[in-house]
Amino acid sequence: MKCAFCNVGSRGDLQPLVALAFGFRSKGWDVLLISEERSRGIAEEFGLEFRAVAGDSVGIIFEEEYAEMLAKGKLMAMMKETxxxxxxxYDQALNDWVETTKDVQMIVSGPLSFHETYCVAEKLGIPWVPVMYGPLFPTSEFPNPFVMESNWFGWLNLLSYNFLYWALWMQQGSDINAFRTRLGLDPMTxxxxxxxxxxxxELLLVGAFHEIFIPTQRIPADWPSNFFFRNFVFVxxxxxxxxDTKLKEFLKNCGEVPLVYLGLGSMPAPRPQELMDLANNIIRTLKVKAIVCAGWTDVSISDGLENEILVVKSVPHDVLFPKCKVILHHAGAGTCAAALRSGVPSVCLxxxxxxxxxxxxxxxxxxxxxxxxxQRATSSQEEVVEAVKLAMNSDEMTQKxxxxxxxxxxxxxxxxxVEKILQTYPKP
Structure with missing residues (x-):
């Protein structure tokens, strides 16, 4: 039996599916990862079969012009260009979704490929399992954080979810229903x-998060039983x-000096030297050592700090984070989960x-x-330094x-x- 784990986007959009793929493999399933070519590296890193679909959903953020837009918060312009x-x-991608899934018996999908993979699974007559990375299922108990922040009346909270899903369907609906027609399926109405x-x-919907990530930190009474979640999922x-030997050696040489991590996950830094300058400032001011995680090479470390900072392209969070005093990160869902599991306070950028x-x-x-x-982290370095100082010296934060x-x-x-999925859809 073969299960395809599908999504597009950044590493953070793929890694929860990689974790579930390992779980399936431990149960005797053949597994593969289907995504855009940019994600081939993560499949190879974890030894998974990989099949590519056309497209590059996140490539734009690595282009200098649009990375600069991102730094300035000009998301609408970026989304329009995307x-x-x-x-x-997109038309080739739809063909690829059909071709790459012909021999699978189940599809597990991340949010950015929900509609396409559902249509393919329906055509194949196989189980389809959507995976949600955060508390975005409609509820009256708190609003959709993408729409509004304040907790309002129950009906308005619920409307905030329905409005977003309606708006997304208005954007995608005609393309998806045209695809369904090509597949010989009835349109979604x-x-x-x-x-x-x-x-x-009442399809099974899996949540890859812990209840502490819910705004109220409790399960809403109006969430249905087919929405299953228990905890974050980790590789x-x-x-x-x-x-890496260099990482081991650096950690060994830290001794009793506090260690700070600074990384933006798969987000680019349009002005990498400014972020390095921030790291240099943190080291000098707070007398710490730092590991900066980024794919840059053309950056400089301040004189005298060569032994106080290590720049790496990637780093295993489960190894490094517990050894840190503070973790500075972009607050992507996967990095937040790793930071919470480490028991170390965060500073979010x-x-x-x-x-x-x-x-x-x-x-x-x-x-x-x-x-x-x-957008203001590098121009307001003292604000970041003070946040790191607060997190580093707060016994209360560390205890929590x-x-x-x-x-x-x-x-x-x-x-x-994995157990819930396989109980719901046992092997024939």
């Missing part, structure tokens, strides 16, 4: 696209032998989309000070972070999600 580019390859289908058919622990909600949730949990948006880490370690989210 949508223009998508039209040039629900006002909210696939969310209407999930609710009407297997990094073997000691695969940890959100860039876009859900990262602002995630930052506020870490602050509500008491494990991070107020976020400093990335350690308490949350213990809660996360109580359950194996990956195994529980």
């Amino acid at each position: 949508e223009r580019r998508k039209k040039t390859w 629900g006002r909210r696209g696939l969310m209407s289908v999930i609710e009407e058919k 297997p622990r990094t073997p000691e032998g695969s940890v 959100p860039v876009m989309l859900d990262q602002f909600y995630n930052s506020k949730q870490l602050m509500r949990l008491g494990v991070a000070p107020s976020a400093v948006p990335f 972070a350690q308490e949350i880490a213990k809660r996360i370690e109580e359950t194996d989210g990956t195994s529980l999600c």
